[in-house]
Amino acid sequence: MNTLFQKAIDLRLPHLNAETNSIRLFDGSGDGLAEVYLDQLGEHWLLSTHDGMLPEDFRTTLSQFGKTVYWKKLDQHEKQSPSLLCGSPVAAPFLAKENGITYQLSFDSGYSQGLFLDQRENRARIMKMVKPEQRILNTFAYTGAFSVVAASAGAITTTLDLSQPYLNWAKTNMSLNQINPDKHYFCKGDTFHWLSRFAKSGKRFDGIILDPPTFSRDSKGKIFRVEKDYHRLVALAKSLLAPDGWILACTNCRKLSAWEFEEQLIKGMGEEASLESLPMPPEYSESPYLKSYLIHHGHSPD
Numbered sequence: 001m002n003t004l005f006q007k008a009i010d011l012r013l014p015h016l017n018a019e020t021n022s023i024r025l026f027d028g029s030g031d032g033l034a035e036v037y038l039d040q041l042g043e044h045w046l047l048s049t050h051d052g053m054l055p056e057d058f059r060t061t062l063s064q065f066g067k068t069v070y071w072k073k074l075d076q077h078e079k080q081s082p083s084l085l086c087g088s089p090v091a092a093p094f095l096a097k098e099n100g101i102t103y104q105l106s107f108d109s110g111y112s113q114g115l116f117l118d119q120r121e122n123r124a125r126i127m128k129m130v131k132p133e134q135r136i137l138n139t140f141a142y143t144g145a146f147s148v149v150a151a152s153a154g155a156i157t158t159t160l161d162l163s164q165p166y167l168n169w170a171k172t173n174m175s176l177n178q179i180n181p182d183k184h185y186f187c188k189g190d191t192f193h194w195l196s197r198f199a200k201s202g203k204r205f206d207g208i209i210l211d212p213p214t215f216s217r218d219s220k221g222k223i224f225r226v227e228k229d230y231h232r233l234v235a236l237a238k239s240l241l242a243p244d245g246w247i248l249a250c251t252n253c254r255k256l257s258a259w260e261f262e263e264q265l266i267k268g269m270g271e272e273a274s275l276e277s278l279p280m281p282p283e284y285s286e287s288p289y290l291k292s293y294l295i296h297h298g299h300s301p302d
């Protein structure tokens with residue numbers, strides 16, 4: 001097993017550098033062990049396996065790398081924080097770097113640690129694409145990673161999430177990158193509610209990021225399911241686009257094929273929309289479960 005981990009890590013070394021210290025190191029069956037994942041988060045490692053599937057071998061093998069390793073149980077109902085597997089406990093929070101941007105992470109924050117590593121290439125794309133003063137709307141924003149990259153490129157961002165603690169975390173992430181959060185907007189509440197409100201007041205955005213959870217319930221109990229409802233989200237976002245505006249639409253819903261997702265996007269945008277499929281980071285060797293499309297109204301400007 002040591003050889004499998006070592007081989008996978010050696011393959012990923014070219015992606016680790018002074019600008020980026022947070023990537024997937026081991027990707028399940030893509031690296032020879034189904035449903036076993038290892039991520040580097042800053043200086044630390046996070047092993048994810050299904051509950052009850054932590055052979056003592058993993059502890060022995062991973063402790064040989066001299067890192068602090070935490071263990072996350074996948075598919076658990078309680079959505080607990082990861083637990084220490086080996087090495088010294090980490091005083092939360094800690095810092096991680098990706099493409100020169102710093103993010104605050106935590107092993108004490110429940111199921112997710114503050115940054116979804118599978119969105120690295122999409123964040124890089126947004127950072128490259130956004131122009132100073134553009135208005136960028138980041139919905140279902142979590143800790144605001146997309147807002148931070150857009151703001152670092154000079155955009156005026158609006159960060160929207162149901163959770164006030166996550167919005168506060170997004171502000172912290174901005175401050176860590178010398179971005180003044182007071183110059184940006186933060187909206188607490190349901191995405192559908194805010195999109196309708198923006199539409200009524202005639203607000204427009206140059207770019208809108210849609211990356212919802214597979215299932216969500218708003219404060220009035222209304223349910224959103226990616227498989228059924230994504231087109232409604234896209235149609236609402238479309239009504240808020242400035243001329244030449246774009247939408248980044250993502251889903252990690254494994255039940256939905258890329259083709260079915262495209263159908264939803266076209267249903268929401270109309271036949272004239274241009275869709276560019278964006279790839280996952282190259283170290284994700286198991287399956288391309290994250291589907292991402294950059295959408296323009298008509299033909300893409302380039």
Ligand SMILES: C[S@@+](CC[C@H](N)C(=O)[O-])C[C@H]1O[C@@H](n2cnc3c(N)ncnc32)[C@H](O)[C@@H]1O
Nearest residue numbers: 140141142145161162163189190191211213216
């Ligand atoms: C999968 S995370 C999004 C990840 C994020 N796009 C990123 O790249 O870091 C889902 C987020 O959506 C938020 N959320 C769930 N339902 C929502 C809703 N109806 N309106 C706004 N935010 C919602 C959750 O609080 C959570 O922060």
